[in-house]
Amino acid sequence: MKTEDPAVRGNDALANPTLRKLQDLDRTVAIPAEDIRGRMVKDKDGHDLGTIDGLLVDAVGQKVRFMEIATGGILGLGQTKSLIPVEAITRVTNDEVYISHTREHVAGAPAYDPKLVREDAAYLSSLYPYYGYEGDEGGAVPKLVDYPYAAG
Numbered sequence: 001m002k003t004e005d006p007a008v009r010g011n012d013a014l015a016n017p018t019l020r021k022l023q024d025l026d027r028t029v030a031i032p033a034e035d036i037r038g039r040m041v042k043d044k045d046g047h048d049l050g051t052i053d054g055l056l057v058d059a060v061g062q063k064v065r066f067m068e069i070a071t072g073g074i075l076g077l078g079q080t081k082s083l084i085p086v087e088a089i090t091r092v093t094n095d096e097v098y099i100s101h102t103r104e105h106v107a108g109a110p111a112y113d114p115k116l117v118r119e120d121a122a123y124l125s126s127l128y129p130y131y132g133y134e135g136d137e138g139g140a141v142p143k144l145v146d147y148p149y150a151a152g
Helices: 103-107 114-119 121-131
Strands: 019-021 027-029 040-042 048-058 064-071 080-085 089-092 096-099 144-146
Touching (some): 019 064, 048 080, 080 103, 080 121
Antiparallel strands (some): 019 048, 027 144
């Protein structure tokens, strides 16, 4: 899939991090059983962190970079969200995704703001080092494919 985005300059996804939610693109996970959205996230000690609400894909490299984790709230009201790099994934089961950090570490991450994700490259750049990653290490990332048909 070719991405036409005036915010993207060059081909370095980390220098020009433009992220979009997978659900907003004409893309899907190649193997539906590997789609981790909706699964519970557990920290390295087995504590519940929340549910994967979305996957953020970079516009340049077309790779899943972050999981958007929703915590608390009722029917979406009062919910807080966090972004966690996919490199933090250590294990995936049918219902759960385990990460290599504690819930305290996740709670101390830079505050999530969807506007910052779209407009501030420094925000995204600060998340990788906070979690101890350089930003393009791979992780347990689901393979993406274009939808085989037009939505309608």
